[in-house]
């Protein structure tokens with residue numbers, strides 16, 4: 389068995405186990421394979437194991453992989469910070485965007501999304517820890533932004549995404565995740581089509597699933613460490 393297949397199976401097992409421990413339905417949590425810095429051939433190997441959803445942070449790099457893997461039926465998620473001059477390519481080539489953090493970006497994506505494609509699925513990125521340096525909107529801005537996105541006809545509002553401040557403290561991780569879950573439920577009560585709580589990465593996946601994550605974004609545990617690029 390290849391190294392990557394072992395890792396893939398291990399992650400799948402861990403997700404199913406975390407679902408069970410949290411008394412959640414099997415397969416209520418989806419895996420987003422975060423493939424930034426890895427070459428297209430690596431993604432192809434993972435796709436051949438049955439993985440369809442891939443997350444990319446850097447536009448240029450992502451566009452090359454999207455082209456190289458066009459023969460596969462993959463679902464592409466943009467998860468990096470978005471500058472205004474990047475929205476057109478994102479609107480043309482991606483299926484999902486997790487990092488909507490201002491109305492202007494949403495408006496541009498809506499205008500630039502080709503009507504020949506399905507609506508662009510979007511999540512609002514929340515600045516859950518209120519860190520000055522981080523991207524994402526303040527909690528107070530969530531409902532007003534959601535209301536605006538709801539009216540954009542080429543966007544499909546799917547939920548919330550968070551990147552908490554890194555910590556090894558499980559209790560702190562859980563507090564943050566619970567807050568996100570609470571906001572997610574509030575949003576869902578107003579907009580019933582909301583179904584995505586994008587949270588949890590390699591180091592905090594189980595805590596995120598325990599607090600209701602529906603999509604974990606996993607890079608390192610699947611592809612290996614990004615700064616050691618030997619295969």
Ligand SMILES: *Cc1c(COP(=O)(O)O)cnc(C)c1O
Nearest residue numbers: 422467589590605606607608609
């Ligand atoms: C890189 C990245 C991930 C994956 O992180 P790992 O710790 O490697 O699993 C998840 N989400 C975002 C937004 C990222 O930039």
